[in-house]
Amino acid sequence: MSHAVITLEEKQRAYAQLHEVKALFSQRNWFAGTSGNLSVRVGDFSPEQFQFAITASGKDKSQQTPEDFLLVDQSGKPSEPTSLKPSAETLIHCEIYRLTxxxxxFHVHTVFNNVISEWFWDRKSVPVDxxxxxxGLGNWEEExxxxxxxxxNFADIPRIVPEITERLQHDIPGIMLRKHGIYAWGKNAFEAKRHLEAFEFIFEYVYRWELLNRSR
Ligand SMILES: CSC[C@@H](O)[C@@H](O)C(=O)COP(=O)(O)O
Ligand SMILES: [Zn+2]
Structure with a gap:
């Protein structure tokens, strides 16, 4: 399948958004030890054909360089010539775009999301009341x-994908990987950032609330 043409302007806009979010999240220490990855979709979308800009694999994400991002297609392959390697977790991005x-x-590893994912692993979800x-996740219901x-979580990323397909909830814009991190998404970079920040607030709240109650 040939790739739809992405204009230079579209690509530069996506890279600029990733650049801004990457710099901000790095100030929050959300990219410890090269962890985390970010992507923004570009051009038209159908579940069978789409492209997105994504962070290159294994980079120190606290550094901003001209070689931070590349364009890939719906199967996670670079859609233009590049020496850069897409994120090792690109297939997870592909599946979330395809489904939603x-x-x-945006994907980050934090101590709060890691601890919470293990704490609630026996029920395979984190309850929040x-x-x-x-x-901030777009749910305005009372209480x-x-x-x-x-x-x-598996080291072999393709093994993670079927569980994402099965468990992704369309009314919750995020999914956690056990003792790994969170993937949060939105209709654009602004919304994905808001969702990620809301999730991380909630994880810290749940963590502190559980600790308080256990020590009483
Ligand atoms: C170095 S720990 C993190 C990686 O294993 C991975 O989970 C991650 O989030 C970053 O991988 P990357 O290939 O740089 O996108
Ligand atoms: Zn990761």
Missing amino acids: GCGAI GVELIK AHIDIPIVS
């Missing part, structure tokens, strides 16, 4: 209850 048609996906920041899904 979203515009941006009535926390105001649930509204909303949500369950944030957690899937298995």
Whole structure:
């Protein structure tokens, strides 16, 4: 399948958005030890054909360089000549785009999301009740209850994908990987960032609340 043409302007816009989010998240220490990856979709979308800009694999994401991003297609292959290697987790981005048609996906490893994912692993989801920041996930119900899904983590990334296909919830813009991190998405970079920040607030809240209650 040939790739749809992405204009230089579209590509530069996507790279500029990734650059900005990457610099901001790195100030928050959200890219420890080269972890994390970010992507923004470009051009037209159908579940069978799309392209996105994604962070190159294994880079120190606290550094901003001219070689930070590349364009890939729906199968995760570079869609233009490049010496850069796409994120090792590109296939997870491909599957989330295919299932949701979203515009941006951000993935970070934090101590809070790692601890919480293990804490609730026996029920395979994190229950959250009535926390105001649930509204940051786009759910404006009074005293909303949500369950944030957690899937298995494997070193072999293609093994993770079927569980994402099975467990992704269309009303919850994120999914956790056990003792690994969170993937959050949105219709654009602004919304994906808001969702990720809301999730991380919720994880810290759940962590502190559980600790408080256990020590009583
Ligand atoms: C160095 S730990 C993190 C990696 O194993 C991976 O989980 C990750 O998030 C970053 O991989 P990358 O290939 O740079 O996108
Ligand atoms: Zn990761």
